[in-house]
Amino acid sequence: DAYRIWMPLQTRQVFFLEREAVSRLCKMYGEAVGMLICIPLFLFWRPDIRISFALMIPMLIDGFTQKLTSYESTNFRRFVTGFLFGIGLVGIIADTTIFCFSSGVEYGKALRNRR
Numbered sequence: 001d002a003y004r005i006w007m008p009l010q011t012r013q014v015f016f017l018e019r020e021a022v023s024r025l026c027k028m029y030g031e032a033v034g035m036l037i038c039i040p041l042f043l044f045w046r047p048d049i050r051i052s053f054a055l056m057i058p059m060l061i062d063g064f065t066q067k068l069t070s071y072e073s074t075n076f077r078r079f080v081t082g083f084l085f086g087i088g089l090v091g092i093i094a095d096t097t098i099f100c101f102s103s104g105v106e107y108g109k110a111l112r113n114r115r
Contacts, residue, residue, distance in 0.1 A: 026075040026076075026078040026079045026082065027059070027078045027079070027081070027082040028082065029079065029082070030078060030079040030080065030081065030082025030083040030085070030086065031082040031083070031085055031086040031089070032086065033079075033082075033083055033086065034082065034083040034084065034085065034086020034087040034088075034089075034090070035086040035087075035089065035090050037083075037086075037087065038086070038087055038090040038091070038094075041087070042090075042094060046091065046094060046095075047087070047088070047091040048095075049091070049092060049095045049096075051088075051091070052087075052088040052089075052091030052092045052095065053088065053092070054088070055084045055085065055087050055088030055091065056084070056085050056088035056089065056092075058080075058081045058084055058085075059081035059082060059084065059085040060085075062077060062078070062081050
């Protein structure tokens with residue numbers, strides 16, 4: 001069924017609060033909140049690309065630690081690491097977009113000056 005492929009978290013899992021559903025939701029909601037916070041945050045402060053990568057590391061460490069050991073993270077930790085990951089991800093997207101746009105503008109100026 002296509003619905004199950006695209007929507008692995010079914011409504012019944014969320015309402016019954018099965019352990020796996022809640023942990024995935026905490027991480028996903030953390031990422032979503034982090035991404036949404038970037039809209040007003042980046043008006044005042046935009047992290048450097050190195051800081052953006054550093055903000056992504058805690059979720060990667062937490063996820064791989066859970067995958068490779070018997071350690072199980074708390075929902076609060078999942079939310080916080082997802083939140084930081086969301087900010088870092090949008091920071092990388094913003095930096096690369098700005099870089100590509102600036103490079104294109106400079107290239108266009110150089111072409112115009114060659115005529």
